[in-house]
Amino acid sequence: MLMSKRSWVGAALLLALAFPLCASPLDEAAALQERGEFKKADAVLATALKSKDLPADERKKIEWEKDRLWRIRDDYSVTADGLYAKLAGTLKNLKRSEFEKWVAQGWFDGRVIDGKMYFVGTSVKNLFMRHPEMEARRTKPKNDAQEQKDRLEMVREIVAATKKEHSPYVLPKHLKATMTVTVDADAAPAGETIRAWLPVPRRNEFQDGIKIIKSSPAIKKLAPETSPIRSAYMEKIATKGQRTKFEVTFEYTVRCVHFDLDPKTAQATDVTQADLKPFTSEAPHVMFTEKIKGLVNELAGNQNNPVVNAKAFYDWIAGNIQYSYSREYSTLTNISDYCFANRYGDCGQEAMLFITLCRAKGIPARWQTGWDLFPNGHDIHDWTEIYIAPYGWVPVDPWAGIYTHRYCTALTQAQRDELQNFYFGGLEGWRMAANSDHSQKLDPPKQTMRSDDVDFQRGEVEWRGGNIYFDKYSYHFDIEELKN
Secondary structure, three states, rough: OOHHHHHHHHHHHHHHHHHOOOOOHHHHHHHHOOOOOHHHHHHHHHHHHHHOOOOOEEEEEEEEHHHHEEEHHHEEEEEHHHHHHHHHHOOOOHHHHHHHHHHHHOOOEEEEEEEEEEOOOOOOHHHEEEHHHHHEEEEEOOHHHHHHHHHHHHHHHHHHHHHOOOOOOOEEEEEEEEEEEOOOOOOOOOEEEEEEEOOOOOOOOOOOEEEEEEEOOOOOEEEEOOOOOOOEEEEEEOOOOOOEEEEEEEEEEEEEEOOOOOOOOOOOOOOOOOOOOOHHHHHHHHHOOOHHHHHHHHHOOOOOHHHHHHHHHHHHHHHHEEEEOOHHHHOOOHHHHHHHOOEEEEEHHHHHHHHHHHHHHOOEEEEEEEOOOOOOEEEEEEEEEEEEEEEEEEEOHHHHHHHHHHHHOOOOOOHHHHHHHEEOEEEEEOOEEOOOOOOOOOOOOOOOOOOOOOOOOOEEEEEEEEEEOHHEEEEEEEEEEEEO
């Protein structure tokens, strides 16, 4: 008996519902993760890895996603009771009902994992960054008023020097630094070789005179001075029950920077040039989504002056994005979208959003990362550079714009504006830049997955049995200024 077309379609639909097309392990695991079913997602990936016929590229992707599941769980490590206890030790007169209200309002980064709510480990710090009004209730109030005043004084000195010397690069500092990575005891079996990559300065317009003074153990491979991800590569044999230490000491000269960017002198840039084209294109975490293009049109419209447009993007981030300590970058699929959607992010996420906005408008923009070495407060840090003809590559630090706009309460509004405007085209000399692009490959390449596949500031470590993640090693950066 022949079936009618309608009957055939209906039968096909019933078959599709009864026997859905098999999703790939990656798609199935992603759907389970989205629903918070991490154990099931992990089991799906583990089962897939048992297949002997799995292509090498597919195996690598599945291994990465399996490890990323663990990394997300590691980031979301604090229970509701644990977070309340931490807050109770930090905030005066905290009530449980008040805490539960904040949770309901989404004040903290939380998600359900296997039926239980967890929060990121930096939730207490982020409370004060996103809600500065809570500072008054802090048991140990933060006081960085002197740092704010010191930064303002330093910025004024830099601007005066650039005018006097008729150069954007002034007031050189000669610095001596030691980068140390210490791997936990038994992170790799005794007798195995631990491989480590430590960040060192790269040569650029404001940073040169780089000299490696000493290292322990000896450096086996030093990446070129102009590498977009410059590292010193070393190897050492693990000893049972002992930590494994890698250390490199270097000297370099870094200059303060200030470009007085004038929209009237800005020129059209030929973005088809081979050295600029990559920095106007989409890339991992730099994606021109409809929301990004909408914001670009809202802020820039038909305006094509790169100085005016880039400044509009910088000011918008300063006024609309809050600083927050971040999840690990390797757990995020689109950093710029994450920052834009949540309206918060750390220095690298803010930088990635600025880069994305600039590139979407045809302004070459690139990643700059390493360390911020401002006295008494040095830490890993990310900022950016944009290319503006005839000036060349110009520094822009979106984090500094947010910091001065939102948190420099010890300064007057005019002083805050002065400081915010400086970091659009300016940089103080307390920096160590190791990277000029994101998501780059180490030299020599790492044989296992990276702990951070976007940035490179804390070092990378592995042994032949796998990656050694951040929870298995510590890092430290010592700095001193050398006087002539």
